[in-house]
Every structure is written in C-alpha cells, then in structure tokens.
Amino acid sequence: MALDILLGLQWGDEGKGKIVDYLAPQYHIIVRFQGGPNAGHTIVFGGKKYVLHTIPSGIYHKHLINVIGNGVVIDAAILHQECLTVENNGVNLKKQLYLSKKAHFILPTHRLLDRVSEVKRGSSKIGSTLKGISPAYIDKIGRNGLRIGDMHHPDFLKKYKILKEKHLALAASVSVDFDLEAEEKKWMEGIAYLKQLTTIDSEYWLNQQLLEGKIILAEGAQGTMLDIDFGTYPYVTSSNTISAGVSSGTGIAANKIRRVIGISKAYCTRVGSGPFPTELDDDIGEQLRKEGNEYGSTTGRPRRCGWMDMIALKYACMINGVTHLVITKTDVLNNFDTIKIGVGYIQNDKEFNYLPYDIVTDAATPIYKEYKGWNRSLINCNSFDQLPLELNIFLSIIEKELEVPILAVSTGMEREQLIMKEW
Numbered sequence: 001m002a003l004d005i006l007l008g009l010q011w012g013d014e015g016k017g018k019i020v021d022y023l024a025p026q027y028h029i030i031v032r033f034q035g036g037p038n039a040g041h042t043i044v045f046g047g048k049k050y051v052l053h054t055i056p057s058g059i060y061h062k063h064l065i066n067v068i069g070n071g072v073v074i075d076a077a078i079l080h081q082e083c084l085t086v087e088n089n090g091v092n093l094k095k096q097l098y099l100s101k102k103a104h105f106i107l108p109t110h111r112l113l114d115r116v117s118e119v120k121r122g123s124s125k126i127g128s129t130l131k132g133i134s135p136a137y138i139d140k141i142g143r144n145g146l147r148i149g150d151m152h153h154p155d156f157l158k159k160y161k162i163l164k165e166k167h168l169a170l171a172a173s174v175s176v177d178f179d180l181e182a183e184e185k186k187w188m189e190g191i192a193y194l195k196q197l198t199t200i201d202s203e204y205w206l207n208q209q210l211l212e213g214k215i216i217l218a219e220g221a222q223g224t225m226l227d228i229d230f231g232t233y234p235y236v237t238s239s240n241t242i243s244a245g246v247s248s249g250t251g252i253a254a255n256k257i258r259r260v261i262g263i264s265k266a267y268c269t270r271v272g273s274g275p276f277p278t279e280l281d282d283d284i285g286e287q288l289r290k291e292g293n294e295y296g297s298t299t300g301r302p303r304r305c306g307w308m309d310m311i312a313l314k315y316a317c318m319i320n321g322v323t324h325l326v327i328t329k330t331d332v333l334n335n336f337d338t339i340k341i342g343v344g345y346i347q348n349d350k351e352f353n354y355l356p357y358d359i360v361t362d363a364a365t366p367i368y369k370e371y372k373g374w375n376r377s378l379i380n381c382n383s384f385d386q387l388p389l390e391l392n393i394f395l396s397i398i399e400k401e402l403e404v405p406i407l408a409v410s411t412g413m414e415r416e417q418l419i420m421k422e423w
Contacts (some may be wrong), residue, residue, distance in 0.1 A: 001210045002258040005243050008223030009316040011270040013296070013303060014263040015410060017041025020057035020219050022408075022418050023261075029065045030058030030213040031206065032134035033249030034239040035221030036106060036136070037082075038129040040296060045415040054079045055402065056219050057143055059091055067084070069218075070102035070202055071239065073136040074148065077108075077183065077191030093197065101149030106301065108183040109167035110135040115176040126235055126273055129299055137238040139163065151191055188392040203251025210256060218246045220288020224262075224316035232360060234275025243320040259423075261407065262322035264313060266330045266394075269303040271296045275359045277366045278306035278342040292332040307368065309342040310401050315355045317402050324407040324423075327398065330391060331411050333385035336373040339394065342366035343401075371397070378411040384419060 006023070008014040020030060021043045032166060037053040043060065044050070052059065054074060056066040058341040068074065079318035083093055110132030117135070118128055128134065139145040150156050206216065224230065225247075239245065243260050247253060265289055270276045279285065288294065288305035295302055316322070333339055344367035345352040347359065356364060381387050387395075387409070399406050408420040 003256045006261040007220030007263040009264045012223040017057040024058040026060045027217045029403040030056040031067040037078040039221035044413040057377040070100040075106040077186040079189035104145040106132040106136040134238045307340040312417045328410040340368040
C-alpha cells in the first residue's frame with residue numbers, strides 16, 4: 001500500500017510525461033490529480049512522439065489503470081480527440097482509462113469566457129492557453145459547475161443550458177472570434193463518447209486499491225511555480241500543482257504518501273507572461289531554445305529560456321516535501337562552455353537568499369555562480385560513472401544545495417535515455 005507523487009518544480013514543461021512513462025512499470029495505477037488540457041506531457045519511444053493533455057502518462061503500458069482524478073477539469077471535445085488518437089495507437093481505453101465522477105467539465109462557453117477575459121486584460125494578460133481552465137475552476141469554486149457524474153443524469157442538458165446562458169450573459173460585453181455552434185457540436189460528440197468509458201467514485205476506488213496492496217503514482221501537471229497559492233501570483237494556473245493538491249485532487253489522505261518525486265530541467269523555461277528572474281533574452285537564451293526544442297506541447301508557443309534558479313528550486317522542494325529529484329534535459333547543455341546557476345536575488349537594492357513575497361511588481365535580478373560545461377555528447381552514457389566529470393560536479397552541487405538526492409538524470413528524449421539509481 002503506497003502512494004508516490006511526481007510533479008514539476010519549475011513553471012511546467014520539466015519532462016514529467018517521460019518520467020511517468022519510464023517509472024510506470026513499477027506501479028499499478030497512475031492518477032492525474034489537477035489541471036486540464038492546458039497540460040502537454042510528451043512521451044517518446046520507438047522513435048515516435050506521443051503528446052498527452054488530459055490522459056495520464058502511463059496509458060501506453062497495458063498493465064496499468066489510468067485515472068483522471070476529481071481535481072482535473074475535462075473538456076469533452078478535447079478528451080474525445082485525445083482518446084481517439086490513443087486508441088489508434090493500440091490502447092484499449094475502455095479497459096485502461098477511468099474517469100472520476102467528481103471531475104468537473106470545461107464547457108465550450110468556458111473557453112469563450114477565457115478569451116473574453118484575456119481581451120479585457122489588454123497588456124496585462126496572464127498568457128492563458130485559452131482552454132477554459134480558469135473559468136471552469138471559477139464555476140467549481142462558485143458551486144455552479146457540471147461534473148462527469150452529471151452526464152448520466154436525465155437533467156444534464158437542462159443543467160448545461162442554464163450554465164451556458166449564464167456564460168453568454170457574462171461574455172456579452174466583449175466581441176471575440178468564437179464559433180460557439182461548431183464548438184458545442186464537437187463537445188456534445190465528446191459527451192456521447194465519454195459515456196462509454198468507466199466512471200468511478202474515485203476517492204473510494206483509489207483507497208480500496210491501496211487497501212488491496214496496489215501502488216499508485218499521482219501525476220501532476222504544470223509546475224510548482226504555477227500553483228494558485230504558492231506560485232508567482234497572479235501569473236499562475238488555477239489549481240494546486242503542489243503535493244498538497246494530491247489529497248484534494250484524489251481523495252487519498254496525506255498519510256498514505258511514500259515518496260515525492262520532483263522534476264526539474266537542468267535549466268529553466270516558462271511559457272506565457274509572468275516573472276522569470278533567470279530569463280536570458282539574448283543569444284544564449286536562443287541557443288537553449290534551439291537545443292532544447294523549447295516550444296509548448298499544447299500551444300506551440302516558443303518558451304522563454306534561462307539558467308537554473310536554485311532559490312526557486314529550494315522553495316519548491318520545501319513546500320512539496322520532495323524526497324527524490326529527477327534532472328531532465330541535461331543533454332541540452334552539451335555545447336555550453338559555461339553554465340550558470342542563480343543562487344540569489346537582488347530586489348530594490350536588497351539581497352535575498354529566499355523567494356520574496358512579490359517578484360511581479362518589483363523585478364528580482366539574479367545572482368549567479370558559474371561552472372564549467374562538459375562540451376560533449378551524452379549519447380553513450382548509461383551510468384552516472386560514464387557521465388562527464390563536469391556534469392557530475394553540476395549534479396552534486398544541486399544535491400548539496402537542495403539537500404535532496406538525485407534519483408535520475410535524463411540524457412535525451414527517448415524513454416531509454418534515462419540514468420537511474422536504485423530507490
């Protein structure tokens with residue numbers, strides 16, 4: 001009986017999908033606990049790339065049950081298309097994918113409201129993925145939402161229409177390009193499809209699986225610095241992306257948690273607006289973007305790139321209770337003579353060795369330490385002993401600063417390109 005958590009320690013895009021996919025054979029169940037189709041979890045095996053948005057990243061392992069937990073918000077149209085793609089890749093979703101009855105729907109008009117909100121913000125826009133995430137969570141908190149379990153109720157369409165009309169009234173003041181009729185048609189087709197899948201009282205089902213000795217991995221979306229409470233507010237997502245969100249997003253109590261696996265890139269990226277102290281708006285930042293193919297899996301937007309931020313990582317490890325680290329995309333730094341790590345901030349002429357309350361209003365300038373790069377390929381490295389000395393020094397510095405052991409290092413995109421220690 002055990003629950004492990006895997007989540008991102010930065011602003012998302014840390015490579016969580018690959019790590020979940022790699023670790024999946026050690027588990028019986030994978031459960032997504034928050035977020036929605038704004039996530040983009042990429043898996044590469046057999047020379048082919050697979051991108052998942054709502055479905056957990058263990059779906060390509062036939063022995064696993066994958067659960068979309070109650071903390072997730074679901075767009076029926078997007079999930080329908082994602083399911084069709086996964087089924088075309090040989091997966092039996094009726095056997096492998098379960099939906100929590102308490103997960104909330106994203107309606108087409110939630111996406112309309114998302115566009116309206118960004119237009120109203122003007123130059124202060126958040127940088128939303130425009131997937132309707134925030135409006136869906138607003139309705140959830142406001143006790144107006146529609147849930148997966150509702151789609152089997154005779155009054156479902158009536159409830160849908162009431163919420164739709166409310167949204168249309170809220171959106172009436174702003175004109176945006178949105179074909180509601182076409183989007184609604186796709187959404188209803190999605191509802192018809194989702195009715196064929198297994199829906200469960202996930203809090204009961206998951207806890208029963210633990211009692212029966214099953215091992216569960218909770219998969220997070222986005223990253224710690226996008227958490228609604230502890231991220232760089234207001235430039236955050238609308239859910240709790242941290243380990244505390246697992247209990248509210250699954251119904252599994254905190255005393256069942258065994259491990260918290262935190263994922264960080266060897267550098268840092270961010271999509272959309274918001275503070276990013278170690279961002280590099282120069283040739284080095286562009287080199288990171290090019291070497292790392294840093295474009296959003298969901299939006300296709302170029303990611304902002306910069307050096308690793310140790311202050312933010314310490315913060316993320318603290319609030320998540322991280323027990324094991326995975327460092328991804330080390331290979332992206334193969335061709336750098338010098339590598340930097342942000343080890344402090346200067347804000348308003350004051351030096352900080354912790355994350356200040358507000359780095360949105362007053363920018364934080366990073367203080368760096370420099371380290372020698374390894375300037376060689378990692379393609380033939382299959383153990384920590386085979387890694388370049390400079391990379392092992394880099395990793396030991398991370399372990400020392402964070403006081404958390406590194407479990408694994410990713411050296412490429414493929415499933416097999418991961419060097420892992422024993423638990």
